[in-house]
Amino acid sequence: MIDYRYDTQLLIEGKDLDEDKIKEYFNTNFKGDCLLACGDSDLIKIHFHTNEPWQVLEYCSSLGEIFDIVVEDMDRQARGLQG
Numbered sequence: 091m092i093d094y095r096y097d098t099q100l101l102i103e104g105k106d107l108d109e110d111k112i113k114e115y116f117n118t119n120f121k122g123d124c125l126l127a128c129g130d131s132d133l134i135k136i137h138f139h140t141n142e143p144w145q146v147l148e149y150c151s152s153l154g155e156i157f158d159i160v161v162e163d164m165d166r167q168a169r170g171l172q173g
Contacts, residue, residue: 094122094139097162098146102134104154109134112153120145139164 112127112134122140129135134153138146143161150156166172 092165092168094124095141095163095165096143097124097137097139097160097164098143099135099137099158099160100147100150100156101158102129102136102150102154102156103132104134105132107131107134107153112136115149116146119149 107129108131109127109129113125116122116125116127116138120138120140120142122138124137124139126137127134136146136150140146147156147159
């Protein structure tokens with residue numbers, strides 16, 4: 091059983107990005123696990139498992155330009171289907 095269905099990954103390109111503030115926002119505002127937010131003040135890589143990937147995309151797009159966006163359905167993958 092997968093608690094959080096969608097593996098959400100993306101890059102944020104912006105100015106004065108702060109990975110600690112981003113992690114804090116995720117932990118306070120989103121339900122999910124396996125959070126990775128790392129990079130520097132210009133580029134942050136996000137990896138997060140959630141049931142609401144659209145919320146992650148909306149927040150991240152407010153920080154800068156988002157690209158290399160991947161949202162994979164881990165439930166489908168666990169059943170041997172293409173995610």
